[in-house]
Amino acid sequence: MDAFGKYKTVVSARATDKKILKKSQDGGIVSAAFIYGLENGLLDGVIVADNAGEFKAVPKVATTPEEVLEAAGTKYTVCPNISVLKSAVREYALEKVGIVGTPCQIRAVRKLMKYPVGFRHTDSKIALTIGIFCMENFPYMGLKTIVEEHCGVKMEDVVKMDIGKGKFWVYTKWGETKAIKLKETHPYEQIACHVCTDYTAELADISTGSVGSPDGWSTVFVRTTKGEEFFNKMVEDGYLEIKPIEEVKPGLGLVEKLALTKKEKNTKEIEHRKELGLPVPY
Amino acid sequence: MVKVAHVQLSSCCGCLVSLADTYEKLLDILNSIELVYCQTLMDVREIPDNLDIILVEGSVCLDDHHALELAEEVRKKAKILVALGACAATGGVTRFCRGNQMSKPVHSSFSPLTEVVKCDLAIPGCPPSPEVIVNVITAALNGDAEYLQPFAELAEKGEACGCDLLYKVVNKSLCMGCGTCAAACPTRAIEMLDGRPNVLKELCIKCGACSVQCPRIRFPKLIEEIE
Ligand SMILES: Cc1cc2nc3c(=O)[nH]c(=O)nc-3n(C[C@H](O)[C@H](O)[C@H](O)COP(=O)(O)OP(=O)(O)OC[C@H]3O[C@@H](n4cnc5c(N)ncnc54)[C@H](O)[C@@H]3O)c2cc1C
Ligand code: SF4
Ligand code: SF4
Ligand code: SF4
Numbered sequence: 001m002d003a004f005g006k007y008k009t010v011v012s013a014r015a016t017d018k019k020i021l022k023k024s025q026d027g028g029i030v031s032a033a034f035i036y037g038l039e040n041g042l043l044d045g046v047i048v049a050d051n052a053g054e055f056k057a058v059p060k061v062a063t064t065p066e067e068v069l070e071a072a073g074t075k076y077t078v079c080p081n082i083s084v085l086k087s088a089v090r091e092y093a094l095e096k097v098g099i100v101g102t103p104c105q106i107r108a109v110r111k112l113m114k115y116p117v118g119f120r121h122t123d124s125k126i127a128l129t130i131g132i133f134c135m136e137n138f139p140y141m142g143l144k145t146i147v148e149e150h151c152g153v154k155m156e157d158v159v160k161m162d163i164g165k166g167k168f169w170v171y172t173k174w175g176e177t178k179a180i181k182l183k184e185t186h187p188y189e190q191i192a193c194h195v196c197t198d199y200t201a202e203l204a205d206i207s208t209g210s211v212g213s214p215d216g217w218s219t220v221f222v223r224t225t226k227g228e229e230f231f232n233k234m235v236e237d238g239y240l241e242i243k244p245i246e247e248v249k250p251g252l253g254l255v256e257k258l259a260l261t262k263k264e265k266n267t268k269e270i271e272h273r274k275e276l277g278l279p280v281p282y
Numbered sequence: 283m284v285k286v287a288h289v290q291l292s293s294c295c296g297c298l299v300s301l302a303d304t305y306e307k308l309l310d311i312l313n314s315i316e317l318v319y320c321q322t323l324m325d326v327r328e329i330p331d332n333l334d335i336i337l338v339e340g341s342v343c344l345d346d347h348h349a350l351e352l353a354e355e356v357r358k359k360a361k362i363l364v365a366l367g368a369c370a371a372t373g374g375v376t377r378f379c380r381g382n383q384m385s386k387p388v389h390s391s392f393s394p395l396t397e398v399v400k401c402d403l404a405i406p407g408c409p410p411s412p413e414v415i416v417n418v419i420t421a422a423l424n425g426d427a428e429y430l431q432p433f434a435e436l437a438e439k440g441e442a443c444g445c446d447l448l449y450k451v452v453n454k455s456l457c458m459g460c461g462t463c464a465a466a467c468p469t470r471a472i473e474m475l476d477g478r479p480n481v482l483k484e485l486c487i488k489c490g491a492c493s494v495q496c497p498r499i500r501f502p503k504l505i506e507e508i509e
Pocket of ligand 3: 442443444445466467468469470471472481485486487488489490491492493
């Protein structure tokens with residue numbers, strides 16, 4: 001089984017701007033790329049997941065670096081980013097749209113690019129897709145239960161959440177850190193994630209996640225020619241610093257292990273559903 | 283030269299406008315096709331025989347024998363019969379007919395073309411985007427059956443609508459909340475509530491765009507080929 005899908009290069013990287021690193025989840029690759037795009041005319045707007053308070057996520061069309069920064073950081077809950085794509089093109093009159101999404105959302109974008117039935121004059125305006133690694137997502141009430149009942153933290157007090165080292169972490173505005181075993185969060189997962197076999201956003205122009213790289217850094221796959229041009233320019237212009245993936249710990253091996261685990265487990269679930277005669281995406 | 287006709291049944295011309303709205307891409311296609319019949323754009327009264335592609339826009343008024351005869355005629359004359367747009371493909375807005383209208387001739391019953399004669403391809407959407415029309419015609423010209431497969435399947439079913447999202451996706455725990463359906467909807471009948479589509483039935487015109495666009499209903503393998 002192929003773990004990562006097609007890609008040209010994979011590196012470890014982080015944003016050079018301290019402001020970005022302070023707000024971002026990991027190495028700030030997504031925010032840095034979008035800000036770079038907006039500041040250098042490669043993008044004129046981007047679709048991000050904004051925090052609507054208490055980590056409720058809402059899709060937002062951002063047209064300034066400040067708005068991009070406001071929406072930085074992971075919200076571990078469903079955020080229908082693609083729902084605003086057509087309004088980004090129609091109402092914001094954007095010609096070069098950047099879009100970030102989970103692997104499933106990037107797949108949705110690829111589908112609408114190849115089969116643009118209800119997307120008049122939209123696919124040609126998609127200038128860059130950035131995918132974020134994803135093992136599973138949570139419906140908002142599930143997330144709230146994890147945070148409030150299992151971690152004992154009020155949603156309103158949370159400043160950051162993270163998944164790493166087998167645990168779900170919650171950081172509060174009082175400076176506390178709570179963590180529970182990832183196993184305890186499984187019952188709250190979105191069930192739709194169990195038929196998903198894409199961990200590293202295989203169809204994105206660029207995909208990124210924390211796994212594989214040290215804290216504060218990100219693992220980045222550059223997959224398409226479009227993504228490569230964008231990424232190389234960003235590095236040349238000093239928005240990102242990069243390290244060979246072979247030189248960092250824990251390295252690509254861990255990404256591969258997780259990607260394959262997801263594929264194997266969820267392929268079984270798909271087969272099981274097929275045997276029962278239940279529909280699966282085909 | 284591939285001979286193409288555009289035929290109109292009960293419809294609003296929106297699909298034809300979409301076809302004409304393909305800008306420079308239309309020119310690429312026009313170099314390889316010859317439009318031999320299109321009542322809105324040219325003065326030809328009879329649909330010629332032996333056409334390669336007939337694009338039919340609109341639904342079939344079952345109370346009008348002319349419409350029924352036309353449906354039979356296009357089937358006989360076309361190598362590839364395409365139900366273009368929601369009315370022809372899935373019934374679209376004409377599905378809402380309740381009968382007893384006062385207008386004459388009597389219009390009290392409409393069916394999509396796909397329900398009346400066998401169609402080879404059906405393109406949903408109200409109207410379908412210019413891009414998808416170009417893609418389908420190009421694929422038909424190139425004999426790209428793999429690309430056309432979802433449109434061929436739809437031509438057999440003649441059904442796609444906002445309800446599919448609830449029955450086939452949300453109700454089967456397949457919806458992961460991407461929001462593509464909401465963006466695809468031409469009438470804004472879909473709002474995303476807690477990351478799931480809610481279809482407002484007062485606004486849904488049964489054009490099928492949402493469910494055809496949903497990656498959790500159909501995801502042809504070729505989408506995975508990225509350059
Ligand atoms: C549900 C979920 C599960 C994840 N699981 C993993 C994992 O298993 N392994 C791993 O390495 N990485 C995972 N990630 C990715 C990781 O948490 C970071 O998002 C990623 O490393 C990007 O960090 P950054 O510092 O480059 O981005 P930042 O600069 O912090 O920007 C992050 C961007 O992602 C957008 N975003 C935030 N939440 C969502 C959301 N729910 N849906 C869509 N877009 C969103 C934000 O708007 C922002 O633009 C997951 C992310 C999500 C949303
Ligand atoms: S696991 Fe798959 S379906 Fe679930 S949110 Fe992540 S990418 Fe989407
Ligand atoms: S919900 Fe919208 S896109 Fe879906 S069938 Fe109805 S009108 Fe068409
Ligand atoms: S398009 Fe996305 S949000 Fe809509 S039903 Fe399908 S999976 Fe759910």
